Amino acid sequence: MPAPRRIIVDANIPAAEACFGELGEVRRLPGRQLPPEALAEAEVLITRSITRVDRALLDQAPRLRFVGTCTIGTDHIDRQALAERGIGFSSAPGCNAEAVVDHVLGALTWAAEREGQELEERRVGIVGVGQVGGRLAARLAALGIETLCCDPPRAEAEGSEGFHDLETLIERCDVLCLHTPLVRGGSHATHHLLDARRLAALRPGTWLLNAGRGDCLDGEALKARLAARGDLLTLLDVWENEPAIDEVLWRAADLATPHVAGYSLDGKLRGTHQVYGAAMHHFGLPARRKLASLLPSPALPRLTLDAGLSPWDALRLCIRACHDPRRDALGLARFARERGMARGFDGYRAAYPLRREFATLTVELREGAADLAPWLEGAGFRVEHR
Numbered sequence: 001m002p003a004p005r006r007i008i009v010d011a012n013i014p015a016a017e018a019c020f021g022e023l024g025e026v027r028r029l030p031g032r033q034l035p036p037e038a039l040a041e042a043e044v045l046i047t048r049s050i051t052r053v054d055r056a057l058l059d060q061a062p063r064l065r066f067v068g069t070c071t072i073g074t075d076h077i078d079r080q081a082l083a084e085r086g087i088g089f090s091s092a093p094g095c096n097a098e099a100v101v102d103h104v105l106g107a108l109t110w111a112a113e114r115e116g117q118e119l120e121e122r123r124v125g126i127v128g129v130g131q132v133g134g135r136l137a138a139r140l141a142a143l144g145i146e147t148l149c150c151d152p153p154r155a156e157a158e159g160s161e162g163f164h165d166l167e168t169l170i171e172r173c174d175v176l177c178l179h180t181p182l183v184r185g186g187s188h189a190t191h192h193l194l195d196a197r198r199l200a201a202l203r204p205g206t207w208l209l210n211a212g213r214g215d216c217l218d219g220e221a222l223k224a225r226l227a228a229r230g231d232l233l234t235l236l237d238v239w240e241n242e243p244a245i246d247e248v249l250w251r252a253a254d255l256a257t258p259h260v261a262g263y264s265l266d267g268k269l270r271g272t273h274q275v276y277g278a279a280m281h282h283f284g285l286p287a288r289r290k291l292a293s294l295l296p297s298p299a300l301p302r303l304t305l306d307a308g309l310s311p312w313d314a315l316r317l318c319i320r321a322c323h324d325p326r327r328d329a330l331g332l333a334r335f336a337r338e339r340g341m342a343r344g345f346d347g348y349r350a351a352y353p354l355r356r357e358f359a360t361l362t363v364e365l366r367e368g369a370a371d372l373a374p375w376l377e378g379a380g381f382r383v384e385h386r
């Protein structure tokens with residue numbers, strides 16, 4: 001198959017030239033508004049989640065031979081339409097799952113501090129136990145936190161042991177973390193999975209975190225519950241109608257971030273690299289570029305701890321050294337104030353500060369702090385003893 005010459009990439013894809021430049025001429029464009037003249041010529045289209053690749057877009061792109069999305073989620077892609085036109089496709093499964101889990105730990109440890117509790121006092125329900133939810137369950141278990149998992153598709157395929165239904169999680173958990181993909185039809189649809197009835201059933205004091213997709217939760221119903229009872233702690237990273245999100249819900253949320261849970265540099269570059277590999281394979285070409293050559297060394301490679309910190313204080317310190325979700329909440333607020341919500345939401349994401357994953361930080365423990373090792377390793381940091 002001849003190599004493609006015209007490649008469109010979303011403007012916010014790091015290392016796009018280094019990778020897709022091996023195929024042909026790379027043109028960066030704003031993903032929400034791809035110009036018709038560029039689509040008319042494009043043979044390869046590489047997106048993130050903000051480009052709706054549907055029949056209307058494909059009608060404008062008659063030369064397209066491959067579409068890639070450097071994201072985990074694929075709800076913005078009409079895969080049936082691609083298949084019908086014989087257009088190759090790849091997403092980047094798992095690419096930023098570690099980053100989302102880092103973000104969840106940052107958000108939950110912040111909530112615990114705000115409420116004057118430790119996380120181990122709460123039972124965490126995980127809805128959607130795939131790449132993200134599964135890794136979250138593993139890290140929470142390593143920290144000694146009780147978790148209940150809900151994943152009906154997995155329960156059906158693998159047997160129900162270890163899985164619970166959503167009603168049980170709502171009834172028994174103090175924290176509910178939503179990590180489902182957006183699925184609009186079928187027996188396991190997730191659109192408004194947390195609907196008015198389920199939101200009303202949440203126990204007073206529940207911490208509700210959504211880092212799946214905004215449409216998995218009925219925002220109007222959540223707003224109504226918060227206005228009527230104000231008895232939930234809400235940690236929202238994804239929203240209905242991004243980027244023009246509901247500003248009343250945004251103000252009501254306790255921690256409101258602009259869909260950046262997966263925004264580590266590591267996660268973004270893994271996404272680019274996975275899709276690059278798939279595109280090269282599609283065109284029968286060798287993928288020579290190595291992921292390691294794209295990743296810079298971390299700006300904060302090491303931290304040293306000595307005796308004196310409790311495990312949770314040590315964890316909070318290391319977590320915040322890598323990623324503090326409050327910075328993203330403040331960033332969204334500032335950008336929204338300066339530019340209006342829709343432009344501010346996208347603007348903050350486009351200017352996202354450098355963030356590396358917990359696994360890039362080595363925590364060196366002096367002798368008096370050696371007993372912190374299981375906690376720090378459990379949370380995802382590398383540990384060395386001195």
Ligand SMILES: NC(=O)C1=CN([C@@H]2O[C@H](COP(=O)(O)OP(=O)(O)OC[C@H]3O[C@@H](n4cnc5c(N)ncnc54)[C@H](O)[C@@H]3O)[C@@H](O)[C@H]2O)C=CC1
Pocket residue numbers: 072073074093094096097100127128129130131132133134150151152153154179180181182183188189190193211212213237238259260261262263
């Ligand atoms: N906030 C952010 O920045 C990010 C958000 N995401 C979102 O998180 C989603 C999950 O990511 P992964 O874990 O990597 O995907 P995955 O495909 O590995 O796992 C999703 C899991 O959800 C389960 N599931 C499907 N329908 C369900 C239902 N009705 N109830 C409960 N569970 C259900 C599936 O069986 C699967 O195990 C993505 O599809 C994406 O929408 C992903 C990355 C970053």
Ligand SMILES: O=C(O)C(=O)[C@H](O)COP(=O)(O)O
Pocket residue numbers: 012048049050070071072073074096259262263
């Ligand atoms: O990977 C996914 O799925 C995500 O939700 C992305 O991390 C979101 O990033 P953008 O595609 O909105 O840049």
